Amino acid sequence: MNIQEVLSNKVKEAIFAVFKVELPTVEFQPTRKDFEGDITIVVFPMLRYVKGNPERIGEQIGDYLKQHVAAVSAFNVVKGFLNIVISDAYYLEFFNAIKDTKNFGYVTNTSDDAIMVEYSSPNTNKPLHLGHIRNNLLGYSVAEIVKASGKKVYKTQIINDRGIHICKSMLAWQKYGNGETPQSTGLKGDKLVGKYYVAFDKTYKAEVAAMVAKGIAKEVAEKEAPMLLEAQEMLRKWEAGDDAVVALWKMMNSWVYTGFEETYKNLGVDFDQLYFESDTYLLGKDVVADGLKKGVFYKKEDGSVWIDLTDEGLDEKIVLRSDGTAVYMTQDIGTAIQRVKDYPDVMGMVYTVGNEQDYHFKVLFLILKKLGYSWAGQLHHLSYGMVDLPSGKMKSREGTVVDADDLMEDMTQTAATISQELGKLEDYSDDEKQALYRMIGLGALKYFILKVDPKKRILFNPEESVDFQGNTGPFIQYTYARIQSILRKAEELDLQVFADKGGLLAGLHPKEKELIKQIQLFPETIQLAAENYSPALIANYTYDLVKEFNSFYQQVSILGEANEHKKLLRVQLSKKVGEVIKSAFLLLGIQVPERM
Structure with missing residues (x-):
């Protein structure tokens, strides 16, 4: 149970003890930088259930928490905001518990139920382009995040080959x-x-x-x-x-x-199962026949079969032409059902498809619900916006698309140019340089696309994405490489591991505390990203972690610290930050370099 859950339960206890009222929820927010505290409880929403002065209510809750929660060392009330100070001992205890944990934040799958994530699904009449890159990166990353959240995942695509x-x-x-x-x-x-x-x-x-x-x-x-x-x-x-x-x-x-x-x-993407439209385009006809018998569909005079969704705010939709041929909706119905037949443990599906198909998926999911499939309530359209370039839109028929292979090569070359200008690779072999340029270039491309909320349209600027400063992949990769350098130097110093039974240190530096707090958010961020099918939450969490680490790096001495206990803690803290960066970037399909 994390500290927020502990505090939530104790706040409810406090309200019941003082006011004999059951509080349904407790609202938290981060403490503002200009106030002392680690987490803030918002008192104002409680006034619907408890009558009184918000500052006085805050004081009463604070007193109760200080008496009943060992981790609460102090509190202060500013108007209707109760700012809670969590003890250094709590954060040290947390850090000591997770510092040697492999795959921290990932949850082991405990359920037999699976989710199927569909992405890519190209036409076989042209190469993959920049739009496909966003689709593939989103689908792959969502699959990895959902897997890390504790669910079984199948990655699939349907290839439009006819x-x-x-x-x-x-x-x-x-x-x-x-x-x-x-x-x-x-x-x-x-x-x-x-x-x-x-x-x-x-x-x-x-x-x-x-x-x-x-x-x-x-x-x-x-x-x-x-x-x-x-x-x-x-x-x-x-x-x-x-x-x-x-x-x-x-x-x-x-x-x-x-x-x-x-x-x-x-x-760097893969699939567990491929479906081909040439195999699936006739699927769904038998389902339509069955749906006619059940009254889900109806037949018009010309013999075509439709469904009326006007009561749900949509319109009438054809599912079979008058000549008996299927439409795309028919085969999508049949393919969804076929996938569950192929994988009986699938209890939900995620379709990674551009937002121009929003209406199609609303109709598809509603039809499957009306047909009575229990898993139909667990279908999700991962809708995403288009990717534009500074030069404008792409057009496949006119040959003006941005080819995926060319773009990846261009990103590698851009990374090479910028890295050479920085001049830090003198001791690298040519092969090592090329591998690093590719890692930086692809990391820049993937991060630039995945840090944006999927629903938003993107204007992709290759040079901007390879900047070594700001919210970019290379900036985060560089910080990871800096941490590895610290660890190599620490190894040379042969730091001894101290077993301090008193909690390692009497107190934490504020920057150490902030860094541990940021690490603590990683498991919660994975769960939130999985629930929202949003790699952007992982990307921006990682950037926040890296910013916090760089602030820590600039304001405290790590290997130059005289106190051996503090030095060890800071090295261990740096190591764990590096591990979390690597884990987070793996969820985005991005590699991190040991040196840069």
Whole structure:
């Protein structure tokens, strides 16, 4: 039980003892810097249950806490705020209990229930781009955070490997590719296929323009351009199982999968299970038939099947076309059900998908609830905003996307340039330098994206993200490396471990106390981040911890401290801060360097 829980229980006891009233909740907040105290109890909300002067009530609660809670050493009341001073002994006891704890803050899984986190889910007609990077980083990090909070997690994606967009790349390659392959061109497979997606669009637009020049209405031209009609015919052949089209589809998709695997490896994300839309696009039809019998869906005169969600503030949604073909909603219903069949321990799912699909997921989750699936109440859409660059929006068809591989390479080069300017790597080999540049560059990219609340849109500036000052990945990595340097020097000094039965020290330096308080927040932050599916909470906690450590580093002597007990504590404290930084950054998929 943490100190806040202890205080909450004792405040309720105090109110009942003095006023014979049961207080439902107690509100806490951090103590303001200009007041003495470690935690503040807000008295004003209690006035709904207790009549009296807030300052007087605060004094009475403070007196009770000082008598009944050993950790409370003093208190003061400022208007309706009760500021509690927690004893140094409490913080030392806490620190001594966790200083040798491995994976501090992580909770061991104690439940058979699992959560499935879906992310990435790309189309196989182009490489991964900057938008995919945000998606992958968010999904992977959320999965790791939920796992650290004590739950079993499966990471998955559904690869969109069928449809008209895939046929566009296939058709353009067939027309203009002259049999080229990733091997013959030296291009990654996903980039080669993406090249032909762009080629299709150029031809298609030229055809539309030529038709419009002949007097054909633009709307008609866009539907009847020969290139589009050929792609549609190719899709029909694929759906009919045409051997030649299916063989071409398999070959080009295999190129893309190989390219994707390389990108995922470089980005540091992985998956436990892959689903393919070519396997799932027919799922859900039987569920619709069952839902019709139960009255969840209804059929219109043309034979199409719908659901009426107007009572829930939404609209009517089609789930089956009049010709019996499925829509995306149908297959999403079927895929969700299939996943629970495949993994019976899954009791909830997280879908990492951009905010343009907010409405789709509201409808999907509501339909699954109406169909009676118990796990439908545990579905979450991890909705996130777009990523923009200073140069503006990206457009896949026009070939103006920011390629994920190129961006990662650019980040490595940016890190190299800035690191070389700082001039601290003289004793590094070329291989060590390259590994460090990559670690810094990717750390900068990941941290810049993950420190922002997922719902917010991001303007990504590569150079700003690689700054070694401020709320950036490299700043935190540099602090971790500084701590490792301190530990190496401490090892050289051969510091002896003192077993001080009196609690190690009579008193803490204020900066030591603040640092322990910040470490103490880590387990709570993991739980909060898991509940909110927000890596930003972990990222910004880590920055706060690093700021606190740097303040500690600047204001107290560590290895130069004459008192051996104090010196040892400060080294141990530095070590634990380093461990927490590393653990927190692992949850974000970021590595930390031993030297910088």
